[in-house]
Every structure is written in structure tokens, then in C-alpha cells.
Amino acid sequence: MPPQPGRGRFSLPLLTGGRARVTCRYRCGDQCSHQPPNTSANPYFGDLVQRVIDRRGLFRAGAVVAVSSAVLPGVASAASKQGLDFVPVRPNSEDAVVVPEGFEQGVVIRWGDPILPGAPEFDFDAQTPEAQEQQFGYNNDFCALLPLRDDLRLMVNNHEYTTEEFLFRGYDPENPTEQQVRVAWAAHGLSVVVLETGDAAPKVRLDPLNRRITLNTEFEVRGPAAGSEYLKTPADPSGTRVFGTMNNCSGGVTPWGTILSGEENIHFYFANADSVTDPKAAERLARYGLKGGATERKWERFDSRWDIAQQPNEPNRFGWIIELDPYDPRSTPVKHTALGRFKHEGANIKVLDDGRVAAYMGDDEKFEYLYRFVSDEKMKSGESKHARRHNMSLLDSGTLYVAKLTGDSPATEIDGSGKLPSDGQFDGFGEWIPLAHNGESFVPGFTAEEVYVFARQAADVVGATRMDRPEDVQPHPTTGRVYAALTNNSDRGTDGKAGADEPNPRVTNKHGQVLELTETSPTTFTWNLLLVCGDPNDPATYFGGFDKTQVSPITCPDNLAFDSAGDLWITTDSTEALGANDGLYRVPLEGAERGHVMQFLSVPRGAEACGPVIEDDLVLVSAQHPGELDGASADNPVSHWPDGGDSQPRPSVVAVWKG
Template sequence: VADTMSQSELLGFEAIPTSTTDTVNVPSGYKADVLVSWGDPLFANAPAFSQQNGADAQALQFGDNNDGMTFFPLASDRALLAVNNEYINDEYLFEHGGKNISADDARKSQAAHGVSLVELKKMDGRWHVNQEGRLNRRITAYTEMAMTGPAAGHSLLKTAADPSGKKILGTFNNCANGETPWGTYLTCEENFNGYFASAKNVTLGKTYQRYGISDSDWGYDWYKHDERFDVAKHPNEPHRFGWVVEIDPMDPNSTPKKRSALGRFKHENAALTVNDDGHVVVYMGDDERGEHLYKFVSEGKYDPSKGSANRDLLENGTLYVAKFTGSDDELNGQGEWLALTFGKNGLTPENGFPDEASVLIFAREAATQVGATTMDRPEWVAVHADKKHVFCTLTNNKYRGVKDNHPLNAANPRTENPYGHIIRWAPTQGDHTRDTFEWDIFVMAGHPEKQSGLMAGTDNINKDNMFNSPDGIGFDRAGRLWIQTDGNYSNEGDFAGMGNNQMLCADTQTGEIRRFLTGPTSCEITGLTFTPDSRTMFVGVQHPGAHFPAGGNAIPRSSVIMITKEDGGVIGS
């Protein structure tokens, strides 16, 4: 059957089939090379990768599980790549597989988290890591940072080690990212709850439960060697994570700033756009079943002529959360942004919000208080270059409509949503500061061969472009929407014919979606950025599970790969 939508002028490559092999595959005429992998030395004095490396070595090497990233050009043959290092896999990080974590192991694990700032140089027509680069830097779970904005110094952020409530050590579970027009990098703290634990059985209150913080961690064991992760001893430490962190990548001595005005939740990415009137608007997902979609609007305005005076625009502004309405079977409707402002919309002391800082620190509860829509795990947000439309991946929600008290709603209309969807909205009159918008569903992933109705997916899904669990998304300069997946790669049952995780490319005008890349065994594809000429694309392969990239019997290593076109052309063209 002919695909009536296959006439996109934006998509110039031939779609590739699914794959279940331990390789990266790209369309004919393209190639994919590994740029950097977990454990690669970032400094001339750093040791070569070895699984036996300890904490000191890891602190001088590329971190683990690369995720969101941004390419900062420095010259035609020099650049800086800022890359998030989300988490670690015990079974690969340690030769002993993670049994009985020692003090050095815990420190190594902390050093494998955070952000890697990697200088690149172009030689022989391709980019390479430059170990001599002055800007190379590792930011880890113990790098000193400053808390800024309305919550800085609040009593809920004060600890025994930091009575100021403004000096925080580290960032971790850095999922996706953003960048600003004033040249800084934004890194987003996602599943921070998984690092707190206690040897004592303690029952924590509702404000901890809402974020999944308890007396047991996800196996990292940091609390055994670094007391601040013992939530019974230091109950305010978890309040110091779950933020967006702004980093000046051009000053290796700069102190990263946590921007409390953007709220505390399990941040996925930070999609920043400058509104026509100069207000800076940042869209942000909170990746958990039934959590919400947020927007920040700066108080000040961006003025390119003011240079570094723009640098604190993320310090103050208004945080909003989305409410979607519409009828259940139309896949479109209206929306409203509800302000999370102390004293408004029921965010009052009587309802448990004594001040502005508590609204930001407990943003999830504030969102519930104002009546935000529960979503199917909002992951990345991307703003089209024309600024008229914004897209967000809703990756999946196995409990939608069956558990967790999240009934179906117009924007999240599928029971157990196993495949995920991408929602799109248009701010009223193209003004991102307005509190209303119209929305529709750009694509509902599904299985047109095995399913019917909503489970089959929208019309732009066919047997040749099936995927599930959209996660990373981003636009290139020409307006192609790149879609990365973090889904079920069993290739069986409801997911038969979908293969390994992948990256697709969409023309958002015609709706057409084509598969561009397939990843190695068990990986997720996440993180994307381009050179300014769009002729090199950087893509992340996260948590591969077999032997990628070295092959043979090698342990797998998360890696950033670089995609180029053999004729030197624009990626996707």
C-alpha cells in the first residue's frame, strides 16, 4: 500500500529497517563513528580506560551513560561538547560487579556521574577529543555549586555541612539538557531520589514520598560512605537535588548554579526559547507516571546587546504547569498554563505552602494543588525554530487508567499507554508568555499490524516506521524533528517488528516519520546536537548491553557517536 505521506521534501534519506544486531546502522550514504566512550581520558595526564580504574582515574575521564548534550563551536576546527552523564551500571563500572561498594567505589560512582565538558578538534575531516583543551572539565556528584533564585538559603535547604542553604555539592542523574543564547549549558537532575537511603528504617513524610525518597536507594550505596546521602541523618539533603543547573562551559573555574526558580521535580530537559518580546521561556517535563509539564517565564528580558547582563535571567520568573482539556476521542483541544505563584491558585499557608520557596521545592504538590493534568511521563520538549509549535514526548504509562488514580484524559487517552505519543501545542498568537494554547497529538506510536483503534497508532505510523517510547527529541535548523526511543526492544508480542531502540526523523508539516538510525543491543538512543552547519550530528548510545562499541568480549560502554554524510551534506537532507 502506497504511503500517501511519503513526499516530504525535508527528508532526503532512505528509511532503514529495524535491527536486532549489536551495531549502529544508518541510511546508505551516511556513516557513524564513535567520538568518545565512558572512561576515555579527557586530560593528557588521565589514565587509559580500564574497568579496574578507581575514583581518581574516573574523575579525569568521560563519565558514564551519556545523555543530553550541546555542541558549542569555538572556531571552525575547535569546539566544546557538553555532555550529561546520567547514571552508572554497577555490573560494568566495577570489575566485582557492584558487590560490597568500598569508599573508593562510591567515589568512582560519584565521579562517573555529572557532566563532561570535552574539547574537540577537527582533523582529517572529523572531530576528535582534544586532551590538551583548556576547557576540558569534569563536573561530578561532588563539585561545588551555588543555589540561586527564590529558594536559595531557605531553611529546607540548610544542612549541617551547609548552614547557608546556598552551597551544594554536586549534581547527579543528569538526564537531558538545554542551552541558552548567552552561551551557557543547562543540565537537568532527574531521578535524584534513587541516591538517598539510610541504615535505619525511617518513614518519611508525604513531601518525600511524592518524590520517591525513602530509606532505600536504587543500589548506589553512596550513603554508606558519604553521610550526606543518609536521609535519616540529613533529611534536607534531598531538597538540594531535582533542579536545573546552569553551567558556564567557557570558564572551567566557574561555579555551576542551581536555578530554583525553575522548580524541583524529576527534570528531563529544559527547552529554552526567547519569546518575541524578549522574555525567556523554558519548557520542562517531569518524567514520572502521572506527573506534569511545566513552563518558566523569566521576569527580565533577553537583550543581545547587553552581553553578560543576561546571565541571570533564569534566577527569577514565574513557573507554570499545564492543564489540558478537550474531548476524549478527538486528539486535540485547548490548554491553560496555571501559575505556581505563592498566594495564588490555593498556594497558601492553609494548604501547606508557607512561602514562595516551598512552592518551588515541592513543585509537584503545588501542581496538584492548582489542578494540573497528569501526563504519561513527560520526557523531552522541543520548540520548533519558527517558535509557533512546541512538542513533548509522553514516553509511556503502564498504569494509565488502571492504577495510581490517573484516569484517562483527552491528552493522555490510552489505557496502559504502552507505545507513547508526542503532543504538540501552539501558544495563543505565537506568544509563549500567554497562559493559553491549542494542542493536538502529532503522533501516537502504535502497532497498526497487531492492534486496532487508538493502539494501532495515528495515521503517520505504518509497518515500516514502528517504534515505541519516544524520549529524546530535537529540531535541526531546517525544522526536521529527530525522535529517539527508550522503549521495549524485545521485538516480540506487542512490540514485534520494532527491533532495537532507534532514532527517526519527522517532517512536522506533512507528518511523515522515517527511521534514520538503529542502536546496538539493549541500548537506548538519547542525546542529540549538531555542528552549526548541520553536517555533523552527535547522538548518544546509552547503556548498551552486549559488547558495543569494541565488539568481541569487551564490556559495553555508553558512547557518543558522530554521524556524517559521505558527500559532506546536511544530515537528513
């Protein structure tokens, strides 16, 4: 029987880190085993301390934070409601979704399930591109649940990547067939499905609103870099139309009811970066991690756009935030250049007090940055077509910023061990540094188009703070504080790499941390680390000041969400190589319970927990890449979730509700 909250320590060996190599190959090109592409010499944290201490009176006396006073539908004030009541689950390595006692679960949709009228039933051994275009895609990550009518809801999921060794029996990585490649193109992208929610377990309904977005779907390019010379190709000499989206990771729901999704690890889909001889162009490719030779999936054999030697601008057309209107199946999705190009985890919106909107974003790689975009125009209220059309243009025009964080402790107290400084917490001040406003660049030596298309290099120049893999960045719906999951960074403090600083206080950081940021003026903020993750037995951990003997172990925070009580929910991305399966966790943010991490569920072995949706009577979570462990494949599956027996594992959305 798991211990009652606050009544006993969870027992778990000290976590040691490590994701399955097969996942690293197919999701990000094994980027963690390569040198990080950020080789900039931005100031170290300690070099900035005295400069900011001299200014701390300015930060302390900053203007009232410009946060949203609007509450999203279904979100009450933090003090008015109580969240889900549950006994935490224990860390485990079961080939199942494990939920607390008193809760029930059910699979909502699996990879390959039909979502369009007339779609064929899934047949693992006879999958075709035509079938996959009409079925739920592979490796679902972000999940959103939107209102529709009566007992119907609209669910949107993105599909991050394909692991071909798990899609096809007998797969030859050196010689994929064109059929296999085209199935993979169709398995990327997004899915929109209507759910019937009258019963406890939501059910998929074949509906005219259902839709698949794939690598064959046309996108409109909008914003200040649309039509740029850096985006033009033989197939699109205008630089304003792109086919497809890929490696979509997290996302967000806008206040006007559209979906934002982030194109993340786009670098390893393109072959032959070493064919580029122009030094400046080669430097730009290297800064985004593009390398020479053939790709993992060999797509370049079947379409020249994946070959940089033939189409050198094609990589620049990926790595953006996309926006999709899920209520209009005929609409053309958009790639927003005003939000900058990098390895986007996602984007989430806060409405500022003056009516403008801010989008918060993380660049998910070691030593990369946190970004913010603030619109020029104000959001219009109401549900009229005119208001919605206006709001869907808000991300076309505004200012792009990058974050610089500084601590308030002496540099000598940040020794890389994770030991708290003498003031009792990792905290400090920061500023949003402007990069560009539409056609105006604020970065020396960069045009505005270069800032947007090569945002990483622009951020290098202005001295942004190198973070430990910024993933999901979420503004709180009532307090306006912003939370960022910093997943890990095993290279922190190693030879030639940036050392520990106060927002990234541990060298060889295997477990990550959660950053809490409070904006004090339009361009300044204070910050602190809410969590320094890992096994609570490890002295190099911190849980918001809460008693560490009472918390669930947590490592590698990834996606974030909030419930109606104002608590933070976190999914993790670590795999059972850490000693336990990934899971979903709740963390109160206020009062005596602040920092009390409690594990709500765990996903099957080899899977990653993603895209949580938290409602008072329903929780959705994506179980991505179940069974994806080294040595496993479609010919040798080690997981049979969710169908059991001798079935192949299938990424799926799971619903959990009170029994």
C-alpha cells in the first residue's frame, strides 16, 4: 500500500539518468551524444552578479507586473477550489498505465486508429501511406481538449516523430523502401478528432471536423520573414508556402481557440550539410545541429527537399511555431516567423493587462534559451468571426525577446553541487532582451530577417543565458507567473562547457529543474527555482522548501499544465533506465503544501509521459513510444501495451477518471 501523503518516504535507488539510444536516434538524431551546437561565449552567471546587485534596487522597485487578469474557461482562482484527491502511486516498471486507487482508466485512441470517415482499420503488417493519412498518427505528444457542443469535445494531438524500427517488421535502416518512407511522412503532423464525452471514458467519433495534418499538408508562412530569400525554394519561389510539419513536440491552446505547436528537432531530417561551401551558410547550419552525410531515415533518396546539396533553404522552412484552427477542417495552418526559428518545444499565451498577448517559448537543447514574443495589437474579446479573425493575426506582428537571468547570490556559493546558497533558495533577477520588431533588428550585424530565421545566433550575440534544455514554458492562468521545465544537461560544467550558475546550479545535471518567473515590468522579472529534481534522498535536490521525506521522486521535467485549484502538473521524460517509468505529477504552488510533489500516474515501460490535460473530472495523458528500449523492435517487442497478448506496442492517449 503506498504511503499516505505526508506519512512516509518513497524508497527509490538514486536515479542515474539515460534514455534509450533508439529513442535518441529517431527523435533527435542522438544530439545529446554530440557536441552542443551552442559554442558562444556568453557571460558566465558569476560575471553578471555584481552588475545586477548594483541595480537590484531598480528591480525591487519595478512596475507592477503586466499579467493577465482574465481567467481561461474552467479555471478558478487558486483559493476557490481543491484539486484531485489521491494517494500517490509508487515508482514502478510495469508494462501498464498505473493510476491511484479509486481511479479508472481507458485508452481513448491509439496509433493507427481510424479518424476519418471511410478510413481502413489498422493493420500493422499492411500499413500504407493512404491508410496512415486517415488514421491517428505516431508518437502523439501534445494533447488539447476544446469545447464543442453538448457532450462533444474536440481533441487535438501532435505527432512528434516516427521510430521506423517499431513501425515495420524487418526494417533495414540502410535501405528503407519508398512505401515505408511515405508511411512515415503520413504518420508525422497532427490529428484533430471529435470525442463523445457523455460516459466516463471519452470515445472517438467519426466526424466532419476530424482531420489529419501530415508532411504533405500545405502551410502558409506569415510574419516578418515570410517571402525571405532564406525561405525560397524551387518548389516555392515565393517563400510563403511550405508542405508539412515535423517533429512537433509540445504546444498550447490560444485564448481564441486555436492550437499552437512547436517544430523541434528538425536538424537530422536533412542530408549533406557538408556540401555547403559558403562559410556563413555552413556556420548557420552547424548552429542548428545540421551535419553532413546521409540521414537516419534516408528520406533524401525519395524527395530532393531533404537534400541540402539540392535545396539548401529547405531546413529554414522548419523550426517554427505553427498555428492550426481545429474548428475549420478546410483552413490552411500557419507557420509564424515572428516567433523566431529554433528547436521549439512549444508556445503558450498570456494576455497582458493592456490587452496584448505574450507567447513564451523554450529552445529544447543543451545550453539554449528562453524566448518571449509580445504582440503589437490587442486581443479582441467576444466570439464574433471578426474578433476571431483579428486574434488569429496577433502573432504576425510584435517584438521577439530572449531571456537573460542573473542570481542574487555570490558566485562562490554556486559550486555546481546543487547546495543551496546562504539565502536559502536559487533565485535572482532577469530581463527580456529585444531581438527584433517586425522589420527592425536590435542585434548588431543582423537584419531583421536574419534574426527571425537564425534566432539562435542572434540570441548568442546579445548574451542570453544558456539554460539546461528549456522545454515547456507555461504562464499560470490566474497568477500570471511563468513556469519553465528545464529537463537536464549532462554537459553542464564539463570540459569547455559553461559551468554551473544560479538558474542552472548543478554540473552534469541529469535530473533538471523547474523555473518560476514573475514579471515585474514589461522587460524585467524575478525568478526562483521551484524544484531541483531528482531522488529526494540526494542532498542536491530541492522541493520548494517542502519536507523532502514526504515527496515523490521526480526527474527530467518536460510538459506542464495547471488544474482548477492552481496546482502545477508535470510530465517526465527519463525512461525506466532511471529505475522507474515516467509519469505525471502534481505540485501545489501556494501555502504549506508548496513543493509537495505527488505522482499521479506512471506510463508503461519504455514510454514517455506527455501532453497532460487536467480537468476536475478527467485527466488525459499521452503515452509516447511505449516499449522503445534498446534491443527491442517490431521483430522483438518488449511491450505489448495497450492491447496486450503478443500485440505490438502503440503510442496512445489515455483517459483517467475517478471511479
